[in-house]
Amino acid sequence: FMSNFHFFQRYTKGTGLFGVSGTLGDEAEIDFLRKHFKTSCFSIPTHRYTKRVELSPVQVEGGRDAWIKKICEYVKEKTSEKKDVKGLAGLVVCEDVRTANELQQKLLQYNAVPSAEKVTMYTRSDKHNVENRKFNSGDVIIATNLGGRGTDFNIDKTVNTCGGLYVLLTYFPKSRRTEKQIYGRTARKGNPGMVQMVLNYEDLEPKYQGQAIDIMKDLRADHERSRIVGMEKDELLEVGVREELFKYFCIHLQEFSKNYSEADKIDIFTCTNKQLLSTVFGSYKRLIDYRIALNALKESWALWLTLHEKTIDKKADLQQLKNGLQRELDKKNNDILSGKSTNFYDFIKLAMDRMYLHTLDKSSDYGALKYWENAEMVDPVYRAISRYNSAYITVNLRKTGYIKNAINFLNDTRNAIDIYISEQTNTTVACQLSCIAQFEPHYKE
Numbered sequence: 358f359m360s361n362f363h364f365f366q367r368y369t370k371g372t373g374l375f376g377v378s379g380t381l382g383d384e385a386e387i388d389f390l391r392k393h394f395k396t397s398c399f400s401i402p403t404h405r406y407t408k409r410v411e412l413s414p415v416q417v418e419g420g421r422d423a424w425i426k427k428i429c430e431y432v433k434e435k436t437s438e439k440k441d442v443k444g445l446a447g448l449v450v451c452e453d454v455r456t457a458n459e460l461q462q463k464l465l466q467y468n469a470v471p472s473a474e475k476v477t478m479y480t481r482s483d484k485h486n487v488e489n490r491k492f493n494s495g496d497v498i499i500a501t502n503l504g505g506r507g508t509d510f511n512i513d514k515t516v517n518t519c520g521g522l523y524v525l526l527t528y529f530p531k532s533r534r535t536e537k538q539i540y541g542r543t544a545r546k547g548n549p550g551m552v553q554m555v556l557n558y559e560d561l562e563p564k565y566q567g568q569a570i571d572i573m574k575d576l577r578a579d580h581e582r583s584r585i586v587g588m589e590k591d592e593l594l595e596v597g598v599r600e601e602l603f604k605y606f607c608i609h610l611q612e613f614s615k616n617y618s619e620a621d622k623i624d625i626f627t628c629t630n631k632q633l634l635s636t637v638f639g640s641y642k643r644l645i646d647y648r649i650a651l652n653a654l655k656e657s658w659a660l661w662l663t664l665h666e667k668t669i670d671k672k673a674d675l676q677q678l679k680n681g682l683q684r685e686l687d688k689k690n691n692d693i694l695s696g697k698s699t700n701f702y703d704f705i706k707l708a709m710d711r712m713y714l715h716t717l718d719k720s721s722d723y724g725a726l727k728y729w730e731n732a733e734m735v736d737p738v739y740r741a742i743s744r745y746n747s748a749y750i751t752v753n754l755r756k757t758g759y760i761k762n763a764i765n766f767l768n769d770t771r772n773a774i775d776i777y778i779s780e781q782t783n784t785t786v787a788c789q790l791s792c793i794a795q796f797e798p799h800y801k802e
Contacts, residue, residue, distance in 0.1 A: 362393070362593060363600040369394055377401075380537040385582040405547035408521075409540065414554035414570045416561065424557040425463050428527060431555055433469040435523040436495050443494040445523040445551070446516050450500050450539050452528040454480050457499045460527075470497055479508070494519065502535070510542060521550035529556055529565060529573065532581060598669055598678070599662075605679050606658050609686050613654065616694060617647045624648070625710055631718070638714055641724030643696035649706050650693045656700070657689045658682075701739060704732035712746065719753040726750055741773035 368374055374396050381387060381398065390396045415431075417424040428449065436444040451457040457480050464470050479487050479500040487498065491511045498510065512522050522543040530536040543550030558566055565573050614622075620637050628634055638646075645653070661682055662669075669678065692698055711725035726747055733743040748766035751759050 362596055365394060379541060380534045383533045383578045383581055385578065385585050386534070389585055407544055408547065408549040409544035410549075410551045411540075412551060412553040414556065416556050416558045416567065418558045420559060421557060424555070424560075425460060426467060428460065428525065428555050429464055429467040429469040431525060431553070432464060432497055433467070435525075435551070436470070436497060438494065443515060443519045445520050446492040446494065446510075446512055447497040448500060448510065448522055448524045448542055449497065450502070450524065450526050452501070454501055456527065457501055461499055464497065464499075471495065492516070492522075502539075508542065509545065512548070517548045521548050524550065524552045526552070526554045527556070529554065529561060529577075531577070533574070533577070594672055595670060598672065598675055601675055602662070602669075602678060602682060605682060606686070609683075610651070610654065613650075613690060614647075616644075617650075622647045625714060634714060635718070635721070638711065638723055639721060641727040645693050645696060645698065645703060646707060646710065649703055649710075652706075653693060653698065653700065653703055654686065654689055657685060661685050699735065701732050701736035704728050704735060705739065705742075708732055708743075708746065712750070715750060715753065722750050722754060738777070741770050741777065744770040744773060 365374060374390075374394050381390075387398045390398060415427065417427045432447050432449060436447045438444050449457075449460060451460060457478065461476055461478060464476060465473060470476055475495055475497060477487060477490070477492075477496065477498045479498055487510065488508060489511075491513055492498065493513045494516050500508075510522060516522070524540060524543045526536070526539055530539070540552045543552060554570070564576055568576070620633065623633065623637065625634060625638060665678065665681070698704065708725050708728035711723040711728060714723040715721065715725055729743040729747050733740050744766045748763045748770065751763045751766060
């Protein structure tokens with residue numbers, strides 16, 4: 358609801374926002390919802406009593422090696438069998454893949470697990486499929502944040518009778534929301550579980566070092582509150598400007614669409630009415646086809662937005678930005694409606710679409726020859742492609758003198774390819790010479 362602020366705000370004009378979240382965050386996030394979305398928040402008790410035990414966090418001094426070793430000791434202690442009591446299954450959540458890979462090696466080196474088969478990596482959802490596997494006593498899952506979001510680990514019933522899944526968090530999350538997501542991997546559906554933080558003292562921010570966990574969480578909540586206030590004064594204003602400009606562009610698109618009839622807007626690839634296709638697209642038109650015109654306008658909008666990125670970041674006057682955008686769109690409108698474009702792709706797309714119709718009915722070129730000619734005029738580099746396709750259409754039409762015309766097109770194609778190869782060869786040779794030749798430097802050190 359923060360990343361897509363204005364999207365969610367659109368729903369406040371109707372019946373409002375309704376939803377359920379298990380990880381909403383601190384009071385700062387709740388205040389944000391209340392302030393910007395007029396939404397109240399209520400706590401709903403869990404269906405079953407939560408049997409999650411939160412063990413005291415540990416800050417390990419002595420550097421990274423000492424911290425990794427301590428993690429291995431805790432994993433061994435909690436997952437190893439003791440007398441007649443089986444060990445727990447373990448989930449170790451790391452901040453990054455590098456730490457996860459290092460920990461996998463150290464668990465074996467320090468004999469924290471009996472064998473490599475007892476360790477399961479979960480750092481990529483497309484590579485490590487863990488949700489279809491059942492975990493038993495002594496099994497250890499090493500995961501990144503991926504394992505802390507939405508993954509339901511299948512724990513054997515015998516493990517739950519011994520205490521359930523032991524979650525060890527190796528870093529202090531930047532938000533309460535992330536912490537709750539990770540801790541929520543255990544003690545699900547009324548089953549027991551344990552959670553604990555084992556932190557590297559040197560990796561913690563100075564304000565957290567040596568502090569009790571309650572103080573650390575209070576400091577984190579204060580930081581989150583300050584971050585949200587700063588976001589409201591900066592990022593949300595910037596996003597608001599972009600949203601207003603986007604609305605302005607959408608209104609422009611609606612007005613532009615009025616230049617086309619409903620028949621002009623049909624999709625040539627899905628329409629099955631051959632008569633309608635022949636009527637609408639049967640010959641060359643100066644007016645660029647509707648769907649290609651829309652894409653051209655969207656591209657102009659995207660380029661304009663990119664070029665004015667810094668101006669928007671500086672929170673320039675919104676009306677001035679709208680006026681500049683309007684000038685850009687008006688210019689593009691006039692070009693499209695008069696059949697002009699500086700982007701060769703527009704004409705190539707027009708030509709390819711009409712060639713598709715030509716393949717269905719070879720008695721007409723559907724204006725493709727002219728569109729290939731326009732593409733060639735905008736960018737001569739595509740002359741070979743233009744001429745080759747023109748030869749193909751000419752042969753299919755079989756009009757008077759078509760063989761001679763097709764041969765001329767193919768000769769032009771060969772000449773264009775020869776020129777292209779020559780230019781590429783010259784460029785390649787020049788690049789090679791610049792690497793091996795002993796040229797006199799332009800300046801001395």
